[in-house]
Amino acid sequence: MSQSPNQHGLAEHSHGAVIPLQIRIDRPKSTSVSDFPAISKTQDLWRYLDVEQLAGLDADVLAEYKEQVSFTSQEGLSVSWIPSTDSRVGAIGIPEDRVSAAAYTNASETLLVEINSSLAEPATISITGVDKAASALHLLVVTKPQVEATLVLDYRGIGVLGENVEISVGDQSRLNLVSVQTWDKGSVHVSAHYAKLGRNSFLKHTVATFGGDLVRITPISTLSSPGAEVEMNGVYFANSGQHIENRPFVDHAAPNCKSRVTYKGALSGDKAHTVWIGDVLIRVAAEGTDTYELNRNLLLTDGTRADSVPNLEIETGEIQGAGHASASGRFDDEQLFYLQARGVTEAEAKRLVVFGFLLELIQRTNVPEVIESLSKVLEEKLEVN
């Protein structure tokens, strides 16, 4: 506990960018599993995980998700299964790791989600796992130019899923994509998102992870057309034994693009583990870039571990701004004392602080159903410990 009453929890600290072991654009890309070595902790990409935790997602052969996927139709939205040999598949992003390659190779069909005109209501793709068979899934989301839409990817049930999600945001389109992971205990989900943004387009990309033994999501936003803007948000809560890993990457490849990356997480219980690796690359051509990335973690109990590493590679000095911040702090005895001294019980104090910390990012999704259901999930997670 703190030694004096004036000490407090979330001490903000900023520090110099960590130089990555390998510069990001040199990372090998392939759709073939055999092009990647067997996964081990000695590889930077997998250093926080034991290979056993992947529950077979690194294997050559995986089952496929199809019946587990459901959706409803609405005007402006077209959803269909297409063969993964279709030339549109793989046009946005190619795997950068072995699990992504395994999922790519094994998903013989791809769910094509086309947003042809602005959607009146949020569209939802529901992925509900039913068993622990290691499986593959490929989604391709294509937003036509000048449309505005909200798409929710809702993952739940029991599952072991390796996945690739390709996202193409058309010129001047605004896409609000929310990926919600409330898997049951025992589930494993490793997903690579590849988003490519058109000229003057806007993508709000939210990853909300609350359930699953291991959930690792690696979203890449490629800003290769001028004037594109991406907001990448993440919110997570790891209880005892859960491993939640987020590795967002923003590739600034065109001039005058903007990115904001904000991930916040809470940890509670023995061996709750979260990892955040935030990469930003500003290429030579990306003059006028404006980028900021932030990760904050709130440690509610002893025995938790939050790894947080921002990486910034800058190849041009002609930028508007580039910054990052990373802070992990404890909900400490002094904060608890302050709230209790105002009559608030310990449980209510924790609730107040955690909701204050995480709710803002959940609310930023602007999807009422998501906000409501995740608020309930948060309440449940707080009761676990």
Added chain:
Amino acid sequence: MSVLEIKNLHVTVETEQGVKEILKGVDLTIRSGEIHAIMGPNGSGKSTLAYSIAGHPKYTVTEGEILLDGEDVLAMSVDERARAGLFLAMQYPVEIPGVSVSNFLRTAKTAITGEAPALRTWIKDVRESMENLRMDASFSERNVNEGFSGGEKKRHEILQLELLKPRFAVLDETDSGLDVDALKVVSEGVNRAHKANDLGVLLITHYTRILNYIKPDFVHVFVAGKVAEEGGAELAERLEAEGYDRYVKAN
């Protein structure tokens, strides 16, 4: 009419050098509507007394008792003490990131009274109290104590005192770090709460300055963990002239 009694209170704290006794038998009785000033040099145990009444886990009571209308305060948890009517205005209020002042005040009020306050009157009460303390309306949307100046933190403490309406308030060096204008505003807040709620006040201070604005009925000089001398307001005037040297030397 309520009464807060502190009887033969002994308190220890764990330090790197081992367990150290800070309070060595404190006796003090405060009744509703009374203002007691506790004055003493640094390190005499004034803040320890404040935090021990509130129940901070860092301090261990080894002997004695604290009674609120005969109820055993030491048997209560920190939040139970607050709900029983005790309030501590802290010298170093901590930041609570992510929790807005307005959310915090409403949560605390609900906890203290056992039911959510009626929204319209509550909003009006908060606004009035904030205006009285010369706090900008935007204050309520800021996170609790986050980026507050020293003066803002103290105003925020007194804002809570006025809104939560406790029976007894311990003010732990509320005057420290305040300029004359802020000291006046904060003192007016304490006097308002005192008058409105027949509040019993335990005013802990190092300096006599605040006593120009908040008039004590009793003054207790605190030295080396106990009350060394007691008197009326005139005792404070003597301390102003003579300082604490006399007491410190005697120890």
